[in-house]
Amino acid sequence: MxxxxxxxxxxxxxxxxxxxxxxxxxxxxxxxxxxxxxxxxxxxxxxxxxxxxxxxxxxxxxxxxxxxxxxxxxxxxxxxxxxxxxxxxxxxxxxxxxxxxxxxxxxxxxxxxxxxxxxxxxxxxxxxxxxxxxxxxxxxxxxxxxxxxxxxxxxxxxxxxxxxxxxxxxxxxxxxxxxxxxxxxxxxxxxxxxxxxxxxxxxxxxxxxxxxxVGEYRALPQVPRRTLVLGGARSGKSYEAERRLAPFPEVVYVATSGSRDGDAEWAQRVGLHRERRPASWRTVETCELVPLLEDGDGPPLLVDCLALWLTDAMDRAGAWDDSVWETGGRTELRERTGALVAAVRATRRTVVFVSNEVGAGVVPATTSGRRFRDELGRLNNAVAAECEHALLIVAGQALILKP
CATH class of the missing domain: 3.60.15.10 (Ribonuclease Z/Hydroxyacylglutathione hydrolase-like)
Incomplete structure (x- = not known):
């Protein structure tokens, strides 16, 4: 034909x-x-x-x-x-x-x-x-x-x-x-x-x-198995990630934000995200990403976002406190991030990660704020290294970091 x-x-x-x-x-x-x-x-x-x-x-x-x-x-x-x-x-x-x-x-x-x-x-x-x-x-x-x-x-x-x-x-x-x-x-x-x-x-x-x-050989577009989408606040990074998986059925949307009782503005943000996602997608609210990545037979994952995952990881490690950070918090956090990066490297699932790019912003005024910024930069670096594709969203425009 x-x-x-x-x-x-x-x-x-x-x-x-x-x-x-x-x-x-x-x-x-x-x-x-x-x-x-x-x-x-x-x-x-x-x-x-x-x-x-x-x-x-x-x-x-x-x-x-x-x-x-x-x-x-x-x-x-x-x-x-x-x-x-x-x-x-x-x-x-x-x-x-x-x-x-x-x-x-x-x-x-x-x-x-x-x-x-x-x-x-x-x-x-x-x-x-x-x-x-x-x-x-x-x-x-x-x-x-x-x-x-x-x-x-x-x-x-x-x-x-x-x-x-x-x-x-x-x-x-x-x-x-x-x-x-x-x-x-x-x-x-x-x-x-x-x-x-x-x-x-x-x-x-x-x-x-x-x-x-029809039938003539040509290299068809290959969907990247692992993609990292970076961007600042309201840059359009989440929309870009959702658009990439909209043509796929049974996507699992992994919300690392959890729920915040009594925060009406946060509930409104979550609601807007849910409304624009296809009805066929399933939402999982968790920061336990390693088991999801290890399930090689599951549908594509959209993880939004790594910054909130890191916030939870720092909470668990007590890494916000300077004394805890020096006496074991640093080690515990590095172990958690290391396990996540290893799971990203080994996963067989199609997955799109969303994360904040914070390195170009104002230097935080507190030690804990600077610690979070530095650890998120390290996490973004490590995850990007394990992804076939990475892009930065600025004002809704995509800049390709890894083709």
Whole structure:
């Protein structure tokens, strides 16, 4: 099966007409994206968009061989004129199958939002899943249901990460599935930042006009097994960590903060964190990280955060008191942090750690405050050394420390 992506952008295109935002300002020339449309083996056209014939010609393909045109979503703008020679555009009802004269079989996949997804099986047996903008499959079962992985999935990865989570949970997306982000909008900065965000969840982007040969070997994005996300207060570090795991099912969110009775402001902070996390995630409030890391068969972990874990460790060691620190507190704390770092090194789980970067702030006024700052710096150093990937978040922007 051969797929030519005539466009990879939102239905309005990118840049959006008349939009003054920074992403649209940067989405010019090679970074511009037409509305998403896919030509399958020169015979099946998924979504009819303005300029489809010209887009095909630029990609080195003619639309003269198209035998079927299928729509996935209603067009809010004026009707798109059907180019001469193309068959009338239509839509397959949910759950129904269509046999195309070219030998392709198409099944309409129900969505949880307006629109239709299509599963396409080529004459060679290759399988494609194409999802509409803003849509995720509805009614998928679990992996025990025997769902075979698709060869290629085209989906709105930045806009609907939970769609990818559902596909992974059902077995429809496996390690060898080529996930390509389409329907790209101006909510995500273009260029390297878009590539980084997609690669972090096991997907990739391609320019308009790219032809993908299903089954052709290519190095697929590998999700780092251990990631450390650093940042200051309100830098966006927790949001970055959550976004990295949003396309994965059954994530365990490890809250090291615990509960603070009578602190309404803290309860509000915790509540806001819970509201933005997917409902499928499970929350565990604990500072006992070593047993979780040693469980190699568990789902991905998001540990937020190491600074609060260190606070608990210093509490247990009595490390805030100068005399205790000198008579055994230092040794006990180093043993605790050493055990954690060893567990990070040995873990087989996918895990994202969040921690505060405090080295650039004001020097604390107290001995215990300076001790905490120094020990957190040492802990961040040690954990970063054991992680395949590390990044620093500043004002919501990611600086890659370890690619």
């Amino acid at each position: 051969e797929l030519t992506l005539l466009g990879t952008g939102t239905p309005e295109g990118l840049p959006r007409p008349g939009c003054p935002c920074a992403t649209c300002a940067l989405s010019v020339g090679p970074a511009a994206r037409a509305a998403t449309a896919v030509l399958v083996d020169g015979a099946l056209l998924l979504d009819l968009t303005p300029g489809a014939v010209l887009a095909g010609a630029r990609a080195g393909h003619s639309l003269s061989g198209v035998r079927q045109v299928l729509l996935t979503h209603p067009h809010d703008g004026p009707a798109v004129e059907l180019p001469p020679g193309l068959p009338a555009a239509g839509r397959v009802p949910d759950g129904r199958e269509l046999a195309v004269i070219s030998g392709h079989r198409v099944r309409a996949v129900p969505m949880d939002a307006p629109g239709t997804g299509y599963e396409v099986t080529g004459p060679d047996g290759a399988r494609l899943l194409y999802l509409p903008p803003g849509g995720a499959p509805a009614g998928l079962g679990s992996g025990a249901g025997g769902q075979l992985p698709y060869d290629v999935v085209l989906a709105d990865v930045p806009g609907r990460p939970e769609a990818l989570a559902r596909l992974r949970a059902s077995g429809a997306v496996g390690p060898a599935t080529d996930v390509i982000a389409v329907h790209l909008d101006h909510d995500t900065p273009p260029g390297r930042e878009l590539e980084r965000r997609c690669a972090a969840v096991g997907a990739r982007t391609v320019p308009d006009g790219t032809t993908v040969v």
